[in-house]
Amino acid sequence: STMPAYKLTYFNGRLRAEVARQLLYLAGVPFEDVRVRRPDWPALKSKMPFGEMPVLEVDGKPLPQSFAINRYLAKEFGFTGKSPFEAAWVDAIADQFKDYNIETRRLFLVLLGMIQGDKEQLLKDVGIPARDKFFGILEKIAKENGSNGHFVGQSLTWADLLIADHVKTVNILLPGFLDGFPTVLDTVKKIESTPKLKEWIEKSPYSKF
Amino acid sequence: MPTYKLSYFEGQGLGEVSRQLLHLSETPFEDDRISQEDWPKRKDSMPFAKLPVLFVDGKPLPQSLAIARYLANQFGFAGKTPFESAWVDALGDQFKDYFSEMVPYFMALGGDNEEEKSRLQLEVAEPAINKFFSILEKRAKDNGSNGHFVGDSLTWIDIHISDHMGVGEKYFPNAYAAFPTVLALREGTVSLPKLKEWIEKRPVTPY
Numbered sequence: 001s002t003m004p005a006y007k008l009t010y011f012n013g014r015l016r017a018e019v020a021r022q023l024l025y026l027a028g029v030p031f032e033d034v035r036v037r038r039p040d041w042p043a044l045k046s047k048m049p050f051g052e053m054p055v056l057e058v059d060g061k062p063l064p065q066s067f068a069i070n071r072y073l074a075k076e077f078g079f080t081g082k083s084p085f086e087a088a089w090v091d092a093i094a095d096q097f098k099d100y101n102i103e104t105r106r107l108f109l110v111l112l113g114m115i116q117g118d119k120e121q122l123l124k125d126v127g128i129p130a131r132d133k134f135f136g137i138l139e140k141i142a143k144e145n146g147s148n149g150h151f152v153g154q155s156l157t158w159a160d161l162l163i164a165d166h167v168k169t170v171n172i173l174l175p176g177f178l179d180g181f182p183t184v185l186d187t188v189k190k191i192e193s194t195p196k197l198k199e200w201i202e203k204s205p206y207s208k209f
Numbered sequence: 210m211p212t213y214k215l216s217y218f219e220g221q222g223l224g225e226v227s228r229q230l231l232h233l234s235e236t237p238f239e240d241d242r243i244s245q246e247d248w249p250k251r252k253d254s255m256p257f258a259k260l261p262v263l264f265v266d267g268k269p270l271p272q273s274l275a276i277a278r279y280l281a282n283q284f285g286f287a288g289k290t291p292f293e294s295a296w297v298d299a300l301g302d303q304f305k306d307y308f309s310e311m312v313p314y315f316m317a318l319g320g321d322n323e324e325e326k327s328r329l330q331l332e333v334a335e336p337a338i339n340k341f342f343s344i345l346e347k348r349a350k351d352n353g354s355n356g357h358f359v360g361d362s363l364t365w366i367d368i369h370i371s372d373h374m375g376v377g378e379k380y381f382p383n384a385y386a387a388f389p390t391v392l393a394l395r396e397g398t399v400s401l402p403k404l405k406e407w408i409e410k411r412p413v414t415p416y
Contacts (some may be wrong), residue, residue, distance in 0.1 A: 049299075049344075050299070050303055050344055058292065061292065063292070063295050063296065063299060064299050064303075065298065065299035065302040065303060066302075067298065067302050068295045068296070068298035068299035068301075068302055069295070071295065071298060072291060072292070072294075072295035072298075075291055076291065084279060084282055084283065085265065085268070085270065085279070087279075088270050088275045088276070088278065088279035089270065089275070091272065091274065091275035091278060091279075092256075092257075092270060092271050092272035092275040095272040095273075095274055095275055095305075096257055096271070096272060098305070102309055133258075137256070137257060
């Protein structure tokens with residue numbers, strides 16, 4: 001059967017679309033990588049199924065919500081683990097990451113200069129506790145999984161890509177912030193050295209987030 | 210058949226969809242309901258120190274949506290194609306976004322400051338409900354007003370949304386009056402014989 005046509009639409013940043021881009025690239029599948037400029041967004045908003053991005057179009061049919069997109073592509077291309085239970089653990093880690101994102105949202109918006117706020121106070125009250133909780137879990141998971149360069153199972157999953165991309169952002173915005181989680185950092189290094197992924201990362205435009 | 214245990218608080222909340230999936234599929238399971246008093250003692254045995262957790266032959270799986278999706282895939286409630294499953298997931302994630310917006314309101318409902326409850330209903334709950342349920346209403350209509358949000362058979366998102374609406378109405382009567390297609394979808398879902406049976410016999414809880 002012929003390959004569907006894929007189009008991914010998002011802002012010009014990594015944040016919620018990078019994992020999908022990486023999955024398509026890792027699978028060797030051509031796709032239209034649409035990056036919307038901020039001034040052009042308001043006119044497009046009402047055209048998106050949930051008024052947000054990213055949106056994946058598969059033969060022109062839209063699919064919203066970054067994790068639904070990631071999981072759909074990961075399933076198509078073999079990045080959801082080797083069993084239904086492994087796939088469910090990939091989902092669970094991703095959702096825990098989402099919870100941590102919700103908790104740390106204000107901190108990261110301040111660090112990116114998008115809103116005003118007291119960086120030190122947010123770090124102390126929100127950032128550090130959320131980091132310790134989430135990355136403490138990831139450190140334990142990575143060790144229990146055999147420190148094998150993956151958070152779940154023995155092969156690359158979209159949870160690996162999700163965490164690695166976020167760690168890249170943290171290393172840019174808060175150098176040293178994750179030094180207390182050496183197995184996580186080592187896992188991310190191993191993930192990023194996957195040949196095709198390394199290739200993608202090297203040729204992608206630099207983005208703080 | 211593996212052994213299943215679902216650990217959650219004494220309430221519907223984020224665990225009920227999974228209880229209903231297990232019941233609908235006639236799969237025996239241990240319905241482990243943890244009281245607020247017992248929770249501190251049980252917390253450390255949960256992978257992410259939160260509930261719900263599903264135990265499959267004793268192996269834990271945390272996070273409510275991961276659990277619901279896993280069970281739905283096992284029992285045939287995740288849509289008929291990968292793209293349909295992805296749309297069920299997208300609605301589940303949009304529900305999660307809506308739910309996190311509603312948290313300040315839910316917290317107030319747990320207290321007894323009536324003024325705060327009214328204020329948050331107006332400033333937080335109404336806009337969040339309007340935004341999310343408008344999406345659901347359009348989705349239900351675009352899907353053919355056939356009693357399902359995705360495809361033409363019951364999926365876990367039909368079950369999850371229907372259950373949430375029952376809880377919401379206890380505190381905010383007529384919260385969903387502006388969304389008739391969604392209301393009809395809910396009626397159809399909760400009147401399915403096996404769900405009706407479960408709803409009639411389950412413990413009555415505040416949420």
